Amino acid sequence: MEPSRPLRSARGRALLGPLGMAVVTAAAAVVVATVDPNEPGHYPTCPSLLVTGLFCPGCGTLRAAHALLNGDLAGALQMNVLAVLAIPVVLASWVAWLRRAATGRPRSWLAPWWVPAGTLALLVAFAVARNIPALAPWLAP
């Protein structure tokens, strides 16, 4: 449709956001897929886990990503259910971002208020639940 002069047009600059994010994410995925977080010493222990000993809602995301990138969906779900379930949502959000950048059309829709509020409630509930020993076999990393 349009001649490609990416860095000169405002639209090309807008595309730098989503495309740059994709490149950075792909590079991180290569590292996480090859360098195993289950081996001690490969990555530093999360400071909040080290200090508090509690699992935050993000705990196990690195190991879940490693499992998923190596084709182990069950292992990924065991490490962090919420992180795995969030992947389609994050991907859809990225596609919408890319589309807005590519077309220059502004956002046209906003979810009802309970979507972000429910997300916060879900994160807090998950943080509490995965630290309850009885639920740990399913929810703890």
Place this chain on the structure above:
Amino acid sequence: MSTPNGPQDPYQPSGENPYGQQPPVYGQQPPVYGQQPPVYGQQPGYPAAPPPGYGYGTPQGAPPPNYLVWSIITILLCTIPGIVAIVFSTQVNSKWGTGDAAGAYDASKKAKTWALVGTILGVVALVAYIGLMAAGVFASTATYNWNS
């Protein structure tokens, strides 16, 4: 939407005009929207902010971003500012839903600020932590054992 990338006229009458029953709050404005000067037209490439302060209905024009995904990532980096950012994310959606466009844009700005603050603090803390660990400060601390 004849000009997808161009400035939009928020007052452009669509099929049914939700402002038709507007109470005469803005008494000094002419009630005919077609006669208003295209103020927003002089900001090319910027989504036109709808007129603020309507008490009902979803405003016309482009809703502001709520930065929800960024806020959640911020929670994992640096908890407290991330939670504040999510609260403002929620306000973006709720205020937009009740027609408070100006409030929604304000909450969007605050969500972005808090997410940015949380991201910067989180990255600084992470770099400091890795630096201290490389310097051997945590050498005597037992690392967390995943497999226990």
